[in-house]
Amino acid sequence: MQEKVLMKGNEAIGEAAIASGCRYYFGYPITPQTELAEYMAKRMAEVDGVFIQAESEIAAINMVYGAAGAGARTMTSSSSPGISLKQEGISYIAGAELPCVLVNIVRGGPGLGSIQPSQSDYFQATKGGGHGDYRNIVIAPNSVQELVDYTVLAFDLADQYRNPVLLLGDGALGQMMEPAVLPDKSEIFHAKPWAACGLRGRDKPNIINSLYLDPGQLEQHNIRLQQKYQTISASEVRYEEYLTGDADLIIVAYGITSRIARSAIEKARDSGYRVGMLRPITLWPFPTHVINQLASRVKSFLTLELSAGQMVEDVRLAVNGLKPVRFYGRMGGMIPTTQEIYEQILNSFNHEEGLSDE
Amino acid sequence: MNEKLFTRPASLLDVPTHYCPGCHHGIIHRLVAEVIDELGVRNTAIGIAPVGCSVLAYDYFNFDMFGAAHGRAPAVATGVKRVHPDALVFTYQGDGDLAAIGCGEIVHAAARGENISTIFINNAIYGMTGGQMAPTTLLSQITNTTPRGRKSESAGNPIRMSEMLATLDGANYIARVSVHDAIHMANAKKCIRKAFDMQIQGKGFSMVEILATCPTNWGLSPLQAVEWLKSNLIPYYPLGVIKTSQEVE
Ligand SMILES: Cc1ncc(C[n+]2csc(CCOP(=O)(O)OP(=O)(O)O)c2C)c(N)n1
Ligand code: SF4
Numbered sequence: 001m002q003e004k005v006l007m008k009g010n011e012a013i014g015e016a017a018i019a020s021g022c023r024y025y026f027g028y029p030i031t032p033q034t035e036l037a038e039y040m041a042k043r044m045a046e047v048d049g050v051f052i053q054a055e056s057e058i059a060a061i062n063m064v065y066g067a068a069g070a071g072a073r074t075m076t077s078s079s080s081p082g083i084s085l086k087q088e089g090i091s092y093i094a095g096a097e098l099p100c101v102l103v104n105i106v107r108g109g110p111g112l113g114s115i116q117p118s119q120s121d122y123f124q125a126t127k128g129g130g131h132g133d134y135r136n137i138v139i140a141p142n143s144v145q146e147l148v149d150y151t152v153l154a155f156d157l158a159d160q161y162r163n164p165v166l167l168l169g170d171g172a173l174g175q176m177m178e179p180a181v182l183p184d185k186s187e188i189f190h191a192k193p194w195a196a197c198g199l200r201g202r203d204k205p206n207i208i209n210s211l212y213l214d215p216g217q218l219e220q221h222n223i224r225l226q227q228k229y230q231t232i233s234a235s236e237v238r239y240e241e242y243l244t245g246d247a248d249l250i251i252v253a254y255g256i257t258s259r260i261a262r263s264a265i266e267k268a269r270d271s272g273y274r275v276g277m278l279r280p281i282t283l284w285p286f287p288t289h290v291i292n293q294l295a296s297r298v299k300s301f302l303t304l305e306l307s308a309g310q311m312v313e314d315v316r317l318a319v320n321g322l323k324p325v326r327f328y329g330r331m332g333g334m335i336p337t338t339q340e341i342y343e344q345i346l347n348s349f350n351h352e353e354g355l356s357d358e
Numbered sequence: 359m360n361e362k363l364f365t366r367p368a369s370l371l372d373v374p375t376h377y378c379p380g381c382h383h384g385i386i387h388r389l390v391a392e393v394i395d396e397l398g399v400r401n402t403a404i405g406i407a408p409v410g411c412s413v414l415a416y417d418y419f420n421f422d423m424f425g426a427a428h429g430r431a432p433a434v435a436t437g438v439k440r441v442h443p444d445a446l447v448f449t450y451q452g453d454g455d456l457a458a459i460g461c462g463e464i465v466h467a468a469a470r471g472e473n474i475s476t477i478f479i480n481n482a483i484y485g486m487t488g489g490q491m492a493p494t495t496l497l498s499q500i501t502n503t504t505p506r507g508r509k510s511e512s513a514g515n516p517i518r519m520s521e522m523l524a525t526l527d528g529a530n531y532i533a534r535v536s537v538h539d540a541i542h543m544a545n546a547k548k549c550i551r552k553a554f555d556m557q558i559q560g561k562g563f564s565m566v567e568i569l570a571t572c573p574t575n576w577g578l579s580p581l582q583a584v585e586w587l588k589s590n591l592i593p594y595y596p597l598g599v600i601k602t603s604q605e606v607e
Contacts, residue, residue: 024441052436052440052470054433054466055462055465056462058462059433059436059462059463060433062430062433062434062437063433063434063436063437065424065426065427065430065433065434066433066434066436066438066439066440067438067440068437069424069437070404070442074437088427089427089430092426196404196423196424196438197404197441197442197445198401198402198403198404198421198422198442199402199421199422201401205419205423206422207422207423207425208423208424208425209407209416209423209424209425210425211414211425
């Protein structure tokens with residue numbers, strides 16, 4: 001077995017990206033993800049890669065557009081306000097179908113907000129964010145090991161589907177140190193005959209673009225994109241089930257929140273409450289199907305988020321009215337304690353016995 | 359057998375363009391294509407088209423191209439060039455694209471000394487969106503958003519981008535040319551060639567600003583537009599090589 005190394009989340013993403021064959025990083029500093037940019041500045045020089053501190057997030061994402069369109073594995077990272085600025089470029093990248101990896105280490109908002117961990121960018125991450133009908137694959141790890149593993153996966157999925165893949169973490173994940181096994185050099189080679197890299201003997205020019213002035217052509221392009229998104233929805237849903245087998249109550253939580261929920265579930269189990277957890281790992285595509293199946297055999301759901309309630313809308317859609325779905329969230333960088341969630345679990349059970357519905 | 363003395367450059371596709379009669383974009387495309395052919399770099403040329411009337415430039419050039427978001431061409435070119443340092447990478451940008459929304463991107467690409475070239479078409483107006491003020495619109499020039507003429511008090515002053523960028527150490531070659539007659543066209547071509555040559559030698563950022571007509575939005579005939587360019591644009595935007603680094607000379 002490979003040796004485990006103790007690493008900070010943000011740096012682990014960088015190391016995994018390099019192992020994945022990424023040699024082009026473009027970014028702009030913002031807390032709490034700056035360590036990733038700094039790490040890339042140091043490491044890219046050592047592996048003959050390119051690091052550019054762009055003049056803005058807008059420039060950084062457009063450098064990614066250029067490098068991805070030229071055929072390279074490339075990434076950028078930022079935190080909430082910076083990701084908002086990148087949305088213009090992300091929409092163009094989705095439109096031109098370019099593979100790249102984006103990292104959002106989410107902080108509290110709206111506006112300048114805070115530098116504390118948050119999950120309030122869920123809507124922006126999963127429902128588009130920029131203009132037009134498009135989807136990013138969104139992966140939400142919950143440990144340093146998963147940051148590593150899913151960074152590698154993100155590069156592969158991006159190339160496979162010619163689509164941006166967003167790694168959604170939060171300040172706590174980015175900053176925490178945990179032991180992790182780093183991947184071997186694991187670049188799966190994807191030929192990119194579509195890349196604009198100079199003709200170099202090819203007959204027909206390659207054009208990287210998202211403009212379709214003819215409405216019929218643009219509709220066809222959109223239909224094709226939607227078909228691709230359907231394929232991704234059918235093949236790339238990832239989730240983890242924890243003690244769901246006999247559960248009456250299912251907690252739905254992702255990222256750092258799922259770690260706290262797990263401790264609360266253990267505590268509740270010790271007191272005899274049958275609680276389990278469904279943790280979406282891909283937030284898009286969302287594990288709608290598995291939640292819907294759980295809804296036919298459990299009594300209720302409790303969604304936990306570091307937001308005013310965003311993912312809970314997808315949970316409600318999946319449950320489709322079959323069972324009550326409750327929500328508990330903290331905002332602005334506040335993180336609930338195990339005890340706080342434990343009490344929410346008890347609330348849910350009391351509620352269920354006293355009332356037949358919400 | 360007769361020898362063919364004048365043919366379409368291989369770098370230019372044999373298709374009709376969408377440009378208005380008397381518009382200089384077409385002439386400038388041709389000059390760029392001729393230079394790329396003469397330098398023998400069609401196989402490694404990569405152009406970045408802007409948002410503006412030349413948004414479809416990739417439909418006319420016969421080599422690999424990108425379409426960029428409005429103003430972002432220099433950032434896209436940066437990404438491309440870093441992946442393929444051996445490629446000839448150039449952006450083609452209008453004045454709205456380069457001097458307004460993309461002002462940050464061009465300044466910093468030049469400041470980094472990014473080894474790319476920019477062909478900057480200054481027609482002192484927004485063509486594609488139908489004739490609004492550009493940062494390069496002259497004082498008292500009438501546009502749809504300066505219907506009584508641009509006034510500095512309310513609309514600010516025109517920017518001389520070439521002079522501004524020339525102050526940056528990373529910019530190695532900056533020239534302003536015009537294509538309103540054959541002599542000026544020949545000189546414009548020479549300057550484009552110099553800019554590309556410099557890039558091939560790895561000398562850093564180069565830009566050729568080309569004064570151009572927009573008869574449609576200036577509300578003038580093609581011939582009147584040429585006269586207006588000569589008597590109004592050139593005096594404010596003087597032609598010539600604005601900067602050449604020592605080593606290049
Ligand atoms: C983000 C964004 N803002 C605005 C526009 C609309 N727009 C298209 S072209 C253009 C101006 C182009 O003018 P210029 O760069 O001078 O080029 P020209 O058309 O004169 O050749 C504008 C504002 C856009 N496409 N994208
Ligand atoms: S609107 Fe102006 S810049 Fe655009 S094609 Fe017509 S003449 Fe040329």
